[in-house]
Amino acid sequence: xxxTSFLHLTTTATSLFPNSQRLSSTIKLQQQExxxxxxxxxxxxxxxxxxTQQVHSQLxxxxxxNHSMLLFNTLLRCYSLSNFPHLSFLLYQQLxxxxxxxxxxxxxxxxxxxxxxxxxxxxNFCCLGLGRQFQSLITKAGFHCHVxxxxxxxxxxxxxxxxxxxxxxxxxxxxxxxxxWNVMITGLVKWGELEFxxxxxxxxxxKNVVSWTGLVxxxxxxxxxxxxxxxxxxxxxxxxxKPSEITILAILxxxxxxxxxxxxxxxxxYGEKRGFNASDIRVTNSIIDTYAKCGCIVSALRFxxxxxxxxxxxxxxxxxxxxxxxxxxxxxxxxSFEEMEKTGLKPNRVTFLSVLNAxxxxxxxEEGFKFFQKMVNEYCIVxxxxxxxxxxxxxxxxxxxxxxxxxALGIPSEIVNVVIWxxxxxxxxxxxxIEMGERVTRKIMEIERGYGGDYVLMYNIFAGAGxxxxxxxxxxxxxxxxxxxxxxxxxx
DNA sequence: GTAGGGTTAG
Numbered sequence: 001x002x003x004t005s006f007l008h009l010t011t012t013a014t015s016l017f018p019n020s021q022r023l024s025s026t027i028k029l030q031q032q033e034x035x036x037x038x039x040x041x042x043x044x045x046x047x048x049x050x051x052t053q054q055v056h057s058q059l060x061x062x063x064x065x066n067h068s069m070l071l072f073n074t075l076l077r078c079y080s081l082s083n084f085p086h087l088s089f090l091l092y093q094q095l096x097x098x099x100x101x102x103x104x105x106x107x108x109x110x111x112x113x114x115x116x117x118x119x120x121x122x123x124n125f126c127c128l129g130l131g132r133q134f135q136s137l138i139t140k141a142g143f144h145c146h147v148x149x150x151x152x153x154x155x156x157x158x159x160x161x162x163x164x165x166x167x168x169x170x171x172x173x174x175x176x177x178x179x180x181w182n183v184m185i186t187g188l189v190k191w192g193e194l195e196f197x198x199x200x201x202x203x204x205x206x207k208n209v210v211s212w213t214g215l216v217x218x219x220x221x222x223x224x225x226x227x228x229x230x231x232x233x234x235x236x237x238x239x240x241x242k243p244s245e246i247t248i249l250a251i252l253x254x255x256x257x258x259x260x261x262x263x264x265x266x267x268x269x270y271g272e273k274r275g276f277n278a279s280d281i282r283v284t285n286s287i288i289d290t291y292a293k294c295g296c297i298v299s300a301l302r303f304x305x306x307x308x309x310x311x312x313x314x315x316x317x318x319x320x321x322x323x324x325x326x327x328x329x330x331x332x333x334x335x336s337f338e339e340m341e342k343t344g345l346k347p348n349r350v351t352f353l354s355v356l357n358a359x360x361x362x363x364x365x366e367e368g369f370k371f372f373q374k375m376v377n378e379y380c381i382v383x384x385x386x387x388x389x390x391x392x393x394x395x396x397x398x399x400x401x402x403x404x405x406x407x408a409l410g411i412p413s414e415i416v417n418v419v420i421w422x423x424x425x426x427x428x429x430x431x432x433x434i435e436m437g438e439r440v441t442r443k444i445m446e447i448e449r450g451y452g453g454d455y456v457l458m459y460n461i462f463a464g465a466g467x468x469x470x471x472x473x474x475x476x477x478x479x480x481x482x483x484x485x486x487x488x489x490x491x492x
Numbered sequence: 493g494t495a496g497g498g499t500t501a502g
Contacts, residue, residue, distance in 0.1 A: 155495070187495095245497080323499095420501090
């Protein structure tokens, strides 16, 4: 890795600042003013990449790079949080090189802030190798007990799924704060280690809303909705912890999976009271989605229409289109799509998937094809298997089985899957096409033999056509192959 | 300065 060559340079670092005595006081003052100005620029708009880059190039051209550790660290932080975290490493390297090329300067000495941001940049850049190198520099620099720096390292390992190393770093910390515990817990939750996360949660001395939300989210992500919601209730009622917008985002999927319309309303009201609905578009969008999934498209629509056009983003529109699709409201979904385009928003693959789904559920075949063409030609989006799935379903539902089969056969072999054929088999069953049903069943068996639902569908096709012998033959085959029909409800 | 995040074929 490119990092090796420049990282080892820091081992001799002792002090960042140059010998400033030689600078005249006027120049020094000018530099301080300039630094102050650049710092305020960064602090004013830390998330605007353009500003960060401008400040960076100013630092390089004016030679101010090694004059203020505060400015350097702030810039490092902006990069680590941006979409280009590797620029943190470039900046780091430039400071090293400034020293390397002018021996009159004192070598840079990176503090706990710099290391924290560099580790975060490694995390966000998914570059564990570099992170490990920083870890050894951190130890050499004497920050092996520093809570912030070590927490950043625990987070790096935990977020990347290297849970053994995360625990090692966590265990070796003589002092931990709530954030340390939280990064460990959320890391474990992220990688499905829920029980382990739970035991740490029970063990941690002071829990805050992030700890609670992390665990609630864990249960819900593992489809353990009632346990997640029970924990949420305990958090609010017994522990008196105020939910945050992230808590709301975590519990809404549980509410929609349980179909708890009442609770959706409750959360909606709570969001109004706390101002989340107005301040966080993600909460707004998730409420639209939850209303729709709880069976109330009217509430979803009403809520959606209350949002101002300026606040609605692509996900808001996609959520309502996908909601309308669930109810077979194809026409309304198409109208929403067109309205969205008028506002200047550019649909993405999910928006197209939702509108295609709406066309398929609403029986709008020609519109569906038009959207597919539009997606490919106008928006240059390469269709994925789900887009094809909608088209097959759309043709299959309306009984255009030959076209559906032809389309399925034309799907690139690298992406075609068993779901496509299962969709077609469902259509064959619905429209009673025995021959195609047999053909499609054979295709499915080539890919996967263990799913009982396919045998059942084919059995129904035979039985429906009065071919009971064939049906029984199939039932035998199913027993022989030990195919299990997965029940319609969850076993947990 | 360090932690959690919305829409997705059948």
